[in-house]
Amino acid sequence: MAETVNISHVANKIAHDIFKVFFWEMHPQQDTNFECVSDTHKSENGTQKRTHPGDVVFHYIDPYLNKRIYLHTDLKSYKKSTLQQGKIRDSLKSLALTVECAAISESWRQKFLSIDQEVYEVRGLLFVANHDGQATEDFAKYLKGIAKSNIPVAKGQTLHILGPSEINSLFSIATDIKLAIQDKTLSPSYRFFYPDLTLWKRHTADDQRIGATIEMLLSPYFILKYPAIVEDGNIILRPGSLIYYSRPGNTIEEFVYLLDSLSRCQLVNAKEQIRIIAFKQQRSAQIKNNFEKAKHRYCKMWNFEGDREAEIMSISIDALAQISSNYSPDEIGWRL
Amino acid sequence: MKARFGPSLYFANDKVIFDAINHAQVNTDLIRELLFERGIITSPLTTKYELAQYFSRLTADYFDHINIGNKLGKISKRERITYAEINGSVTEQEILEGLKSVKSALESKGNCVTINVSNGRIVARLEYEYIDYTEVEFRQVQPRDSIVEFLKNESGEYVVRSTQNSYTDIAVDQVFSAINSSREIPIKQTRISLEGYANPVIRTNFFNALINNIENHSFVTVTEAFCYKPKIKQSVDEEDDPRELEDQPDVVRVTLKGTGVTKSFVIDDLYEKDYYIVKIVWRVKPTSRIDADLFELEAQFGEPISCTEFSYQARSVLICENGKLTEKKRAPKSEEQDNLFRLIEAAAKYALTTLE
Numbered sequence: 001m002a003e004t005v006n007i008s009h010v011a012n013k014i015a016h017d018i019f020k021v022f023f024w025e026m027h028p029q030q031d032t033n034f035e036c037v038s039d040t041h042k043s044e045n046g047t048q049k050r051t052h053p054g055d056v057v058f059h060y061i062d063p064y065l066n067k068r069i070y071l072h073t074d075l076k077s078y079k080k081s082t083l084q085q086g087k088i089r090d091s092l093k094s095l096a097l098t099v100e101c102a103a104i105s106e107s108w109r110q111k112f113l114s115i116d117q118e119v120y121e122v123r124g125l126l127f128v129a130n131h132d133g134q135a136t137e138d139f140a141k142y143l144k145g146i147a148k149s150n151i152p153v154a155k156g157q158t159l160h161i162l163g164p165s166e167i168n169s170l171f172s173i174a175t176d177i178k179l180a181i182q183d184k185t186l187s188p189s190y191r192f193f194y195p196d197l198t199l200w201k202r203h204t205a206d207d208q209r210i211g212a213t214i215e216m217l218l219s220p221y222f223i224l225k226y227p228a229i230v231e232d233g234n235i236i237l238r239p240g241s242l243i244y245y246s247r248p249g250n251t252i253e254e255f256v257y258l259l260d261s262l263s264r265c266q267l268v269n270a271k272e273q274i275r276i277i278a279f280k281q282q283r284s285a286q287i288k289n290n291f292e293k294a295k296h297r298y299c300k301m302w303n304f305e306g307d308r309e310a311e312i313m314s315i316s317i318d319a320l321a322q323i324s325s326n327y328s329p330d331e332i333g334w335r336l
Numbered sequence: 337m338k339a340r341f342g343p344s345l346y347f348a349n350d351k352v353i354f355d356a357i358n359h360a361q362v363n364t365d366l367i368r369e370l371l372f373e374r375g376i377i378t379s380p381l382t383t384k385y386e387l388a389q390y391f392s393r394l395t396a397d398y399f400d401h402i403n404i405g406n407k408l409g410k411i412s413k414r415e416r417i418t419y420a421e422i423n424g425s426v427t428e429q430e431i432l433e434g435l436k437s438v439k440s441a442l443e444s445k446g447n448c449v450t451i452n453v454s455n456g457r458i459v460a461r462l463e464y465e466y467i468d469y470t471e472v473e474f475r476q477v478q479p480r481d482s483i484v485e486f487l488k489n490e491s492g493e494y495v496v497r498s499t500q501n502s503y504t505d506i507a508v509d510q511v512f513s514a515i516n517s518s519r520e521i522p523i524k525q526t527r528i529s530l531e532g533y534a535n536p537v538i539r540t541n542f543f544n545a546l547i548n549n550i551e552n553h554s555f556v557t558v559t560e561a562f563c564y565k566p567k568i569k570q571s572v573d574e575e576d577d578p579r580e581l582e583d584q585p586d587v588v589r590v591t592l593k594g595t596g597v598t599k600s601f602v603i604d605d606l607y608e609k610d611y612y613i614v615k616i617v618w619r620v621k622p623t624s625r626i627d628a629d630l631f632e633l634e635a636q637f638g639e640p641i642s643c644t645e646f647s648y649q650a651r652s653v654l655i656c657e658n659g660k661l662t663e664k665k666r667a668p669k670s671e672e673q674d675n676l677f678r679l680i681e682a683a684a685k686y687a688l689t690t691l692e
Contacts, residue, residue, distance in 0.1 A: 064393055092377065148368060148377055155381035162375060198351035200393050218374045219395035247399065257398035260347040 006330070010075060011056035013329040014127070018167075019058060021174040023192070023211035027057040027112050032072075035107040041097050052098040057112045058125070060211030063194045066203035067119040070112060071160065071214065072102050074125070077332040078139075079132035085142040087334050088128075092151045092159060095124040100154040123158045125214070130164040133326030139163040160214050164326070170217060171327035173244050173279055176320055177224075184229055184237060192216060193223035193241065195265045221245045221258065221276075223267070240273035245317075246280055249287030255294030256301075259312065268311050276317040283319060291317040348401055348474070354392035356404060356474045358385060367391055370404070405474045414667075415482065416634070416647035418500040419681050420508075420525035426494055426515060428458065431486050434515035435460050438507060458486040464503060484508055496525065497677060500638065500647035528684045530643035530691075536565070536612035538691050539643055543613045544598070545687035546635060550679045553620035556630060558598045560617035563590045563606045564640040589640075614640040617651065630654040630661065631668065631676060635684070646684065650676040 015026045032054035041049040055075040062069050074095050078087075102108040102122040113120070130136045140163055153159055162170070180186035191209045194202045194216075204210050216222045221243050229237035243262075247254055258276075262268055278287055299309045348356075357367050367387040371378060374394065378387060396404075432451070435458065439449040448463040463481045471478075482499035484507060489495050498508050508525075516522040530539050548555050567588055590606055597603060598613075615636035622628040632652045638645030650673045655664040668676065 148372060149380050151377055153377055153379040155379045156386075157379055159377040160375050161377070166375065197393065198349050199354060199389070200350060215374065215376070215394050218376075220397035220400065221395065247397065251398075254398040257347060257401065261397070264347045264349070 007055050007075060007332065010329045010332055011073075014075070015056075015058070017327070017329065018170050018174045021177045022060075022170075022217060023209060024058045024060050025114070025211070027059065027114060029057065029111055032056065032111070034102070034105055034111055036101050037105045037107070038097075038101055041101065049097070052101050053094070054098060054102075059114060059120075060213065061204065062213050063202040063204045063210055064197070064200040065121070067121055068115065069213070070102075070120055070122045071125040072099055072108075072112075072122055073127055074098075075127050075129075075329075075332050076334050077129040077131040077328055077330070078135070078334055079130070079331075080134035080138070082334060083130075083135055083138055083142065085145060088139070088142055089146050089151075091126055091334075092146070092161075095126055095159055096151050096153045096157075099124040099157055099159065100152075103154070103157065123160060125160045125162065127162045127167070128164060129167055129328040129332070130326065131328040131331045133328070136164040136168065136326060140165060162214075164328075166218060168281075168324050168327050169246070169279055172320055172322065172324045175322065175324070176277065176279070179321070180242075186224070186242060187226040187229050187237065187239075190224045190226040190242070193225045193265075193267075220247055223265075238273050239271070240275065241267050243274065243276045245276050245278045247278075248280060248283040249278055249290055249317075250284045252290045252294045252297060255291045256298050259294060259298045259315070262315075268315070270307060270311050274315045276315065277320055278317065279320040279323070281323050281325075287319070288317060348396065350392040352474070353396055353404065354388050357391060358388035370400075401474070405477070414649060414651075416500045416636070416649045417497060417677055418505075418527070418645070418647040419495055419497040419677075420527045421489070421495050421685075422493065422523050423526050424521060424523035426523050428453070428456075430515050430519070431458050431494065431511075433518070434511045435484075437514040438510045441510070442507065456488055460484045462504065462507060466503070482507075484511065495681070497681075500645070527644070528646040528688065530637065533643070533691060536610045537607070539612040539614075540607065542687050542691060543616050543635070545690045546680075546683050547616060547618045547620075547633075549683040549686050550620050550633070550676075551682060552623055553631070553679070554623050556619040556621050557595045558616060558618045559593065559595055559632070560615070560634075561592045561597045561603060561613055562615035562636070563592070563603065563611040564588065564614040565609070565611045566641050614643065619654065627656055627659045629656050631672070633676065633680060635680060648677070648680045648684075 011026065015024070019026070033051045034054065036049040036052055039048070041052075043049055053074070054072050056073045058071045058073060059068055061067070072095075074091060076091060099122055102112075108122070128139055130139065143161065143163065151159070177186065177190070181188050181190075189209075191207065192212045194204075194210075196202055212222065224242040224244075226237075226239060226242065228235050228239045241262075243258075245258070249255070259268075262274065267274060276291070284290065295312050295315065298304075299312050304312060356362070357370070362384075364384040364387060367384065368378060370391050371387065376390075378390070432453070435449075435451050439451060439460070442449050442462065442464070446465070450461045452459045452461075461481055461483055463479065466478045466480045467476060468478070469476055480503075482501065482504040484496065484498040484504060486494050486496050496508060496511075498504050512523065512525060530542055533539055533542075547558065565588060568586055590611060592600065592603060594600075598616075615634070617632060617634045619630045619632050621630050630653070631650055632654060633648065634651050635646070635648040637643040638647060650668045652665045653668050653672070655662050655666060657664075
């Protein structure tokens with residue numbers, strides 16, 4: 001089917017452009033439709049559903065849940081004139097039913113389960129790009145207006161949504177990571193940092209390179225840790241942490257809080273460098289000023305002096321070098 | 337102020353966030369909303385406990401912290417009011433200069449002060465953060481505001497009316513210091529106080545005179561009376577008294593609630609045993625209309641031993657329909673409050689004169 005080929009091409013492109021950098025794995029399956037196993041799933045015209053659609057399945061390990069998360073993904077794109085709230089709602093409803101079936105379908109397991117006898121969870125991912133770049137912000141506005149209680153998500157299940165604005169950010173970050181590796185300002189052996197929490201412990205080893213969870217990618221900030229780069233016995237890059245920061249940086253307080261968070265994660269020390277990269281296009285002109293003031297304020301609050309103060313003061317902030325104004329893998333359209 | 341370490345807002349770990357959003361006061365929809373802000377839609381059947389577990393696992397920053405704190409609900413607390421007469425003549429210009437100097441001092445500490453002058457009243461609104469480390473993390477920093485108002489009384493002299501709490505009391509004192517710094521003869525604040533009257537009967541008489549003299553209002557009933565008797569100081573000989581505490585009862589506070597509580601035989605017993613009223617809640621009815629709504633008022637001394645730190649408030653309006661009191665209540669309008677404050681102040685001042 002021509003459309004299927006087109007979609008698999010798009011899925012490959014997205015994986016290559018964005019998710020590979022975040023260590024997401026993609027199931028090579030091309031035809032991702034699978035049999036419906038629920039008597040209650042009906043089509044629009046009231047007839048029994050025979051199959052559920054799907055464009056691509058991404059998967060990674062969630063270190064806190066200690067299980068593999070499969071994101072059964074629906075790829076969509078729109079242009080300004082074709083965006084409708086009803087279409088978004090229908091897509092979410094369809095995805096909710098699809099995921100409900102996927103969790104209990106033998107047909108789904110046979111097609112997509114990469115590793116047998118591993119604890120896993122299937123979730124839905126609605127990936128929506130804006131292929132004409134004319135209405136990037138409208139999606140979030142429409143989405144907000146949808147009554148979430150009407151989306152028939154089954155008990156214990158979850159749907160994730162990546163809209164054009166999030167996709168642009170993730171594409172920009174992915175590109176930045178690739179460039180940083182090329183420029184040797186980031187070791188190719190980077191990994192995503194999952195601190196041990198109080199109620200949740202990481203089940204993977206600290207230095208294990210596991211994927212960035214979708215929750216991590218949509219957090220206010222996330223952290224990459226990297227080892228040193230050594231060439232011919234010379235250290236050309238000290239080990240450290242790279243923090244991708246999503247807020248506009250309008251206040252000093254947000255950075256004081258961020259510094260406190262980094263300190264609580266035991267990331268601040270003299271041996272490692274910490275760099276913060278603000279990745280949102282809409283950011284304050286005062287972001288650097290605010291960050292510098294926050295460092296001074298934080299040191300003053302804790303009476304840090306000498307070496308301890310120097311550790312804080314050496315943390316730097318920069319804006320992302322190149323921010324994509326609009327990433328769209330292709331014109332996929334809105335297929336239901 | 338309690339000792340502070342580091343920033344006023346600490347990084348909240350996952351356990352703190354979990355406890356905050358799993359709290360009985362938090363609506364499940366709020367957690368769904370927090371998750372939705374991160375592109376997550378959960379099942380309508382997922383329990384609050386599971387949702388709280390999910391959200392607590394995610395990275396939260398300053399804005400999440402503030403957002404959760406705000407959504408948990410600010411502590412809406414109507415604070416009491418206090419007032420002082422100004423001993424000595426002072427001009428509007430002097431008051432404004434004093435307020436401006438305190439404004440810049442407070443603003444340099446991150447507070448916000450706005451000053452407004454209208455119809456001869458000078459109103460300063462103070463926005464500040466109230467820090468209480470004994471509260472749960474999300475309520476340790478509470479945004480609050482208070483009012484310091486200079487207005488003229490019937491004789492055309494300025495009086496100062498302000499929210500009664502330690503933060504605002506200090507700010508008012510600072511305004512007076514600032515005004516006095518450029519005056520030869522300093523002005524002083526005169527406050528309602530029974531410090532000079534140790535006799536418990538006289539202290540109770542003050543409240544009786546106060547509640548019966550709200551101008552243009554008739555007294556209806558007392559619904560709450562808080563009686564106080566300072567702890568009996570032990571003499572040196574008694575300090576070694578081997579008796580158990582249970583065998584030597586010493587009740588310091590007694591609260592009476594109901595209607596007509598100052599007329600009950602219970603309170604008569606208390607008066608006989610040297611208890612005196614330190615706080616009272618009573619109802620009055622405007623004499624202008626027969627079917628007028630009732631006002632519930634409150635007056636108290638914050639320091640019961642010395643009977644100082646006098647404060648008061650208009651608690652609520654009890655709605656009357658067809659001349660009958662209903663269960664319905666509403667908050668007093670600002671003009672009603674303004675009028676009642678003025679009348680309570682005048683009644684308190686009059687009550688003092690009756691004590692001699």
